[in-house]
Amino acid sequence: MVNWKKIVFNAPIAVVCFLLSAVNLFAQASATAQGQTETEIFNETYYDTVAILILGVVVLIVVGFLYFGQGAGEETPEKATASVWGKIKYFLTRSTPIEKEKDIMLDHDYDGIKELDNRIPPWWTYLFYGSIIFTIYYLLNYHVFNSGLLQAEEYNQEMQVALMQRAELEKSGVLVNEETVTLLTDAGILNEGKDIYTANCVACHGPLGGGLVGPNLTDNYWINGGGIKNIFKTIKFGVPAKGMISWETQLNSKQIQAVASYVVSLNGTNPPAAKQPEGNFYSASDSLKGVN
Template sequence: MKRLILLTTLLFTAHAGFAQEEPAAVPSGNFYQTIMIAVLLVFMLLLLWVAIILLKAVRAMEIATFHPEIMVQEPQEAPMEYHDWLALRKARPSVWNKFLGLKPLADETAMQADDDYDGIVELNNPTPAWFMGLFYGTIVFAAGYLLIYHVFSWGKLQDQEYADEMAKAKTEQAAFLASAANAVDESSVRVSADAGEIAEGKAVFATNCVPCHGDHAQGVVGPNLTDAYWLHGGAVNSIFKTIKYGIPEKGMISWEKKLTPKQIAGVANYILSLKGTNPVNAKAPQGEKE
């Protein structure tokens, strides 16, 4: 039995150890989590203990029902051989049987109550100690739950857990969208009318593109980006590709290593939003009309 308990404990601890990819320290503000883990472990061991007790109870009930002759209470006074004494000792009610409140059928007469209803006799058989221990254990668990969650506020109630999970999900969603935005390229970029993305593209354009294209994209050294004429294509994919790889032979550098894909997409969509704005002192059209 000790080996079974030790093996089960090792299985639980091994599962908990391999379930996490890397250990994480429990913050001091979440001390209740450590307490709940300890309570859960104790509860699991208690369930294992109860299961062992029930197995022994079933075995003892089987012996008491089908083999009452071996459920003796007192040893024989006559001398006996060692093997007979050993068999008799094994047949005595064990500590477990006493703890479970199991008694042989031979003692049923002594357990009868005084009440008699048409020949139906009630046995005075109290509730087993293991059941009462389990019952009192639930009371202790309830008291601990009350103190942890409603008195000392070490634990989070369901509404707070829900709010925290939603906030965590929102943060993870933002991180996912950011990573997805940076995974865009010239084949997957799409036209966007999102004001936030266009504003970000405008800020990047003002920082990096104004010297060659002007503060309103009217064209300085580089071409005018507000008309319908394009040297290397006016679709969002073509503009993205031009910004990303540049046109080295014409002095347009590659921005692939200086800007993220999200920033390049923002600049491309900002340039598309300037179409037809007709800024002052716009450079003459260049390229083909699209």
């Protein structure tokens, strides 16, 4: 009779020997073919190959144990049942059906509570097999064929794409920042800016920009710098320590550009009860030129 037990337990060793020599041969062949050094090739394939080897060996050993390790050759309930599924199930879980419980009853009896010598529950065993299958997929996908990106690579790639998209948007004018922003004087945009101002800014800067808690926005004096670029920057990032919040998360760059342009358009309107000037002088033409 063929000694399957011996074969299964010796197979891993044979596989390891075979694959180790295969790696060596492969390395030499490729090195000559592509002009790469043996070390380079070896480093590339080494970890992948070792990982596959370990996995293969583990799977073989697990299968070996499952098949021969426990209860081999015993007359079992499942073997008695003729159904193929029954046999597969028994092979995978070795569980004892309820009607055969008597066979695995232990001698212990604690006030009528009896103990069964059960194996690990089937659901646990199936999870275990599932994890083995998943491991194979994972290893092949991420470490052998490199078809899946590891976290760090994925992150870098997404960042690159985002940077490219951002550069594209900035170039096309859809997205403006404090460096690229220009003053807009189009009446439609200024109206939009006025709406944004009315909805968000009047509480602190007054309905006409004369200033309340916040400073006067209609004079030529600016604490954080005048001109469209500085004003855009102040609105975008705010001056949180002084009570001016950052609007970056609530307004998009186009909206900030519109409200900043509206603020610039308020220059010299001199509303009643305006606050005293604060900050440094910027001429009206500085604002229009968008000085920094």
